[in-house]
Amino acid sequence: MSNKTIAKFGRLVIFVITACAFASSCSRVSPEDHYRVDAAEFSADYEKPVAVGRIESGDVTESSGLAASLCQPNVFWTHNDSGDDAFVFAMTSTGKHLGAWRVTNARNDDWEDIAEYKAADGACYLYIGDIGNNKLDRVEGEVYRVKEPLVSDTTATSNKKNPLQTEAAELTAFKYPDTPHNAETMVVQPRSGDIYVLTKRLDGPSLVFKIKPQFGSTQVVIGEKVGEVSLPAVPNGLLTGGSVSQDGKIVFLCDYSAGYELDLGAATNFDDVWKRKPIRVDLGDRKHGEAVTFGADGNEIFGTSEGKNAEIFEVKRKLRR
Numbered sequence: 009m010s011n012k013t014i015a016k017f018g019r020l021v022i023f024v025i026t027a028c029a030f031a032s033s034c035s036r037v038s039p040e041d042h043y044r045v046d047a048a049e050f051s052a053d054y055e056k057p058v059a060v061g062r063i064e065s066g067d068v069t070e071s072s073g074l075a076a077s078l079c080q081p082n083v084f085w086t087h088n089d090s091g092d093d094a095f096v097f098a099m100t101s102t103g104k105h106l107g108a109w110r111v112t113n114a115r116n117d118d119w120e121d122i123a124e125y126k127a128a129d130g131a132c133y134l135y136i137g138d139i140g141n142n143k144l145d146r147v148e149g150e151v152y153r154v155k156e157p158l159v160s161d162t163t164a165t166s167n168k169k170n171p172l173q174t175e176a177a178e179l180t181a182f183k184y185p186d187t188p189h190n191a192e193t194m195v196v197q198p199r200s201g202d203i204y205v206l207t208k209r210l211d212g213p214s215l216v217f218k219i220k221p222q223f224g225s226t227q228v229v230i231g232e233k234v235g236e237v238s239l240p241a242v243p244n245g246l247l248t249g250g251s252v253s254q255d256g257k258i259v260f261l262c263d264y265s266a267g268y269e270l271d272l273g274a275a276t277n278f279d280d281v282w283k284r285k286p287i288r289v290d291l292g293d294r295k296h297g298e299a300v301t302f303g304a305d306g307n308e309i310f311g312t313s314e315g316k317n318a319e320i321f322e323v324k325r326k327l328r329r
């Protein structure tokens with residue numbers, strides 16, 4: 009476990025202990041107890057999670073983001089968070105290693121999430137959220153956009169010691185309209201390309217900020233607060249990852265232990281999705297879950313954890329899309 013991960017759990021334990029001091033009915037609470045959920049609370053719209061494999065690459069030790077390719081079948085992208093350089097890794101849904109790329113013209117201060125966006129011309133791009141801010145000392149957040157690399161039989165021999173190179177990444181920098189925030193969740197609206205960053209909080213619901221990117225510009229974009237998300241969990245704003253279905257109808261979020269579905273339903277304004285009640289979904293026994301994504305067809309959810317050779321869990325939707 010990295011120093012950063014230890015710090016995260018330390019803050020969580022302090023929060024729980026403090027809360028217990030004010031609740032006479034709370035005597036002994038551990039992080040495991042804190043996140044234990046009755047199976048009856050999980051959505052019946054999803055099948056039970058299945059462990060489908062492990063991340064094969066030993067270079068991936070803190071899978072902090074996960075995205076399914078929309079241009080290449082059975083290709084998934086992940087990355088490590090702070091402490092690593094600017095690398096992205098391709099793998100299959102079962103974790104088979106497909107290649108490692110250094111992202112040209114980028115640096116990894118604290119990469120926390122990754123998303124895939126398919127442009128109108130059919131080109132696929134990776135959006136990488138450098139949005140972590142544990143010490144709240146970063147004035148600006150950053151999102152990189154890079155054209156998705158092509159995977160082949162020969163790319164699987166690459167690794168961090170011998171990486172391939174992506175095309176040059178473009179950057180959009182942003183500020184929050186109020187104060188700096190820590191965040192680990194970034195999603196991209198599949199129609200508009202708008203970026204949404206959801207904060208990670210111990211003291212309240214997650215705050216949702218919309219960013220209209222200006223890739224390649226030196227202009228710093230000011231994010232717009234468009235909502236809040238309160239999970240049916242304690243803490244209720246401790247989000248660690250997210251994804252959007254390609255029809256733009258469902259947002260799927262996660263914290264360390266479970267997943268949460270927000271369904272836009274018949275509404276047509278995407279920003280209304282943040283008003284929906286999150287429905288809890290079982291994502292399996294993830295040890296320290298920070299990454300989640302829809303499969304390319306929107307009928308499956310995949311989740312990973314931090315740690316070397318971490319398990320990959322798949323959850324299928326009963327109602328196919």
